[in-house]
Amino acid sequence: xxxxxxxxxxxxxAWFIVIPASGTRYQANWESLDxxxxxxxxxxxxxxxxxxxxxxxVPGFESEWFWWNxxxxxxxxxxxxxxxxxxYPPGFSYPDFAPQFHAQFFDPDDWADIFEASGAKYVVxxxxxxxxxxxxxxxxxWNWNSVDTGPHRDLVGDLAxxxxxxxxxxxxxxxxxxxxxxxxxxxxxNNFTTQDFVLKxxxxxxxxxxxxxxxxxxxxxxxxxxxxxxxxxxxxLAWLYNDSPVKDVIVTNDRWGAGCYCKHxxxxxxxxxxxxxxxxxxKWEKCQSVDxxxxxxxxxxxxxxxxxxxxxxxxxxxxxxxxxxxxxxxGPTPDGMIPPVFEERLxxxxxxxxxxxxxxxxxxxxxIQTENATVPVWYTSNSKYSSVYAVFMTKPTVYTFHLxxxxxxxxxxxxxxxxxxxLRWAPLHPRGLIILLPELPQTPAQAWILxxxxxx
Numbered sequence: 001x002x003x004x005x006x007x008x009x010x011x012x013x014a015w016f017i018v019i020p021a022s023g024t025r026y027q028a029n030w031e032s033l034d035x036x037x038x039x040x041x042x043x044x045x046x047x048x049x050x051x052x053x054x055x056x057x058v059p060g061f062e063s064e065w066f067w068w069n070x071x072x073x074x075x076x077x078x079x080x081x082x083x084x085x086x087x088y089p090p091g092f093s094y095p096d097f098a099p100q101f102h103a104q105f106f107d108p109d110d111w112a113d114i115f116e117a118s119g120a121k122y123v124v125x126x127x128x129x130x131x132x133x134x135x136x137x138x139x140x141x142w143n144w145n146s147v148d149t150g151p152h153r154d155l156v157g158d159l160a161x162x163x164x165x166x167x168x169x170x171x172x173x174x175x176x177x178x179x180x181x182x183x184x185x186x187x188x189x190n191n192f193t194t195q196d197f198v199l200k201x202x203x204x205x206x207x208x209x210x211x212x213x214x215x216x217x218x219x220x221x222x223x224x225x226x227x228x229x230x231x232x233x234x235x236x237l238a239w240l241y242n243d244s245p246v247k248d249v250i251v252t253n254d255r256w257g258a259g260c261y262c263k264h265x266x267x268x269x270x271x272x273x274x275x276x277x278x279x280x281x282x283k284w285e286k287c288q289s290v291d292x293x294x295x296x297x298x299x300x301x302x303x304x305x306x307x308x309x310x311x312x313x314x315x316x317x318x319x320x321x322x323x324x325x326x327x328x329x330x331g332p333t334p335d336g337m338i339p340p341v342f343e344e345r346l347x348x349x350x351x352x353x354x355x356x357x358x359x360x361x362x363x364x365x366x367x368i369q370t371e372n373a374t375v376p377v378w379y380t381s382n383s384k385y386s387s388v389y390a391v392f393m394t395k396p397t398v399y400t401f402h403l404x405x406x407x408x409x410x411x412x413x414x415x416x417x418x419x420x421x422x423l424r425w426a427p428l429h430p431r432g433l434i435i436l437l438p439e440l441p442q443t444p445a446q447a448w449i450l451x452x453x454x455x456x
Contacts (some may be wrong), residue, residue: 012338019198028238030264036241038266041169041253042217044362045121046320050173050219050287050329051111051159052126052295054152055133056335058097063333064296067094067131068179083219094152098133101150108162114261114338115168119353120345121361122169124219124327127156127209132178136212140205151336162214171217171251172209176231177425178204178222194228201234207239216248220255220265228257229265237265244280253285268323279322279365286319287314289329291341297331297339309348309445310393316349316360317391321378323365326372352445357416358382358450359389373402373432389417395440398426403430412454416440423450 012230026032046438056064058136061083063069070080071094084092085266103134115123128134135149136156148153156172163170178184183197209215218240221232233256241247254265262270267283270276274286290312292395293305319326328349353360359380366388375394381387390403406412413433414423424436440448 002035008237011189026238026241027395028234030234031061033234033237033241034264036266039216039249039251041315041381042122042247043283043318043323046325046360046363047118047120047316047349048122048124048132048169048171048325048327048328049115049118049120050124050289050295051296052129052173052289052329052331053155054126054129054296054431055094055098055101055131056129056134059299060297060299061297062296064129066296070094073178077288090260094131095434096143098144098149100431101146101334103146103151103155103334103336104154106153106155106158106332107138108158111159111301111332111338112162112168113162114167114343115348116166117350118328119350119357120168120205120346122145122171122217122326123159123163123218124171124173125156126207127172127174127213128178129207130177130179130222131174132175132181133280134205136209137203138206138208140293146313156209156213169216170213171219172213172215173219173221174206174209175222176220176255177225186226187230187280195230195232198232201235206236210240210244210246217251217370219253221377221437222443223257223260224254231257233257233260272283274295275318276322276324279369280324283325285325285327287327288315288327291329291331295331297333301339303341307345309345309352312345312349313352313447314393317378317393318370319361319378320360321369321391348444352447356391356449358385358387359391359417359451363389368405371403371405373404374398374400376401379405385451386453388452391447391449393447395446395448396437399437399438402428402432403433403435404428406433406452406455407431408433409454409456410417412452414453415451417451419451 026036056404059066066080069077100367101286127136132144134141134145136154145150147154160170169362181197183201187194187197196308240250252266254260254268256265261270267285269285273288290307291301292307332338362384363380363382366381368379370378373395375392378391380389408427414425425433427433
């Protein structure tokens with residue numbers, strides 16, 4: 001594992017060395033780091049899968065915040081208290097759940113097959129959530145990791161191999177803070193004027209994780225209680241962008257300290273399930289969960305609380321039309337299975353993308369994002385095909401379809417994705433057109449796309 005002396009050296013190197021022999025070298029300040037171009041693979045990918053999996057999957061009650069809700073917040077969540085009284089013996093502690101995190105049915109190839117079938121281009125797994133348990137053999141998390149206890153497997157490494165064998169990009173979620181880590185609690189008590197947790201636990205573990213697994217994305221979280229100067233975020237990112245083995249491909253988000261959301265970092269998350277009301281000027285991502293009530297597995301999940309396929313596809317389309325990426329979460333069971341309802345949703349997205357993917361992957365926002373003439377429509381564009389795409393998710397009651405924004409020419413052609421036959425259309429003045437629709441095919445996603453070539 002990565003020795004403490006090594007990471008200290010890298011930290012200092014990232015801080016003081018400014019100009020390399022070739023090109024730009026990023027300094028440990030936000031002005032410099034924020035100027036780094038986002039690696040192109042991320043914007044082209046558009047759609048990824050988020051996986052929340054850890055010890056919290058064992059109680060599987062309420063959410064992945066179970067430990068905090070039970071024993072951290074004041075007053076404690078009485079539903080969690082009662083759940084423990086009803087189901088576990090007196091004195092049972094949260095760490096006692098770890099040996100029950102067996103993951104005995106975890107088959108990384110099965111997971112990767114499902115993710116590939118979904119049409120996703122990247123996968124992000126929780127390497128460490130706020131509970132502090134690592135799903136890889138961190139030497140800085142002794143006896144609180146997936147090799148020392150529970151599965152006795154390197155879950156991060158096993159999934160990395162399977163995902164990469166399918167040419168998908170691989171990212172890791174990492175929480176900066178840990179609810180009950182004594183070093184962190186002592187730093188917080190000192191109003192973050194000390195950094196024992198950061199220097200002895202967080203940073204060496206982060207360096208080790210990057211060097212061991214070479215993730216192409218780091219999804220940072222758990223930052224909000226302290227400023228970025230406490231977390232040494234800019235120093236770590238300078239090393240990541242300048243000297244790490246993934247410096248040319250790594251993508252990061254904006255959760256690196258209080259006040260960083262929607263302001264600093266690589267792409268912006270801004271908030272969980274963030275939905276902008278107008279086209280953002282900066283690349284962003286919407287993270288969404290198929291289970292609308294939790295990111296982690298819940299034993300009490302009801303079908304009415306699960307996003308249906310049309311809702312997911314609509315969310316994906318609207319996100320992409322607004323220039324965002326869509327990261328859709330599933331929470332596996334503690335024994336390592338992806339619940340069938342989640343698998344069904346993911347395969348349904350993939351079936352829709354197989355027909356309609358050219359309007360999503362590598363697309364850009366068009367000059368107009370949405371209109372509502374016949375039915376609500378969302379637009380994307382793709383320079384590879386020199387095309388504009390009009391996505392609609394309500395089946396029209398008539399066969400004439402009115403688009404008010406495109407400017408047509410004599411060479412304009414209109415097709416329905418999945419059907420190569422050109423559709424008849426007539427121009428409107430000064431802009432817009434009326435299209436004669438065919439009988440729309442049945443699709444579980446309830447979304448259809450018109451491809452317009454030769455329009456402005």
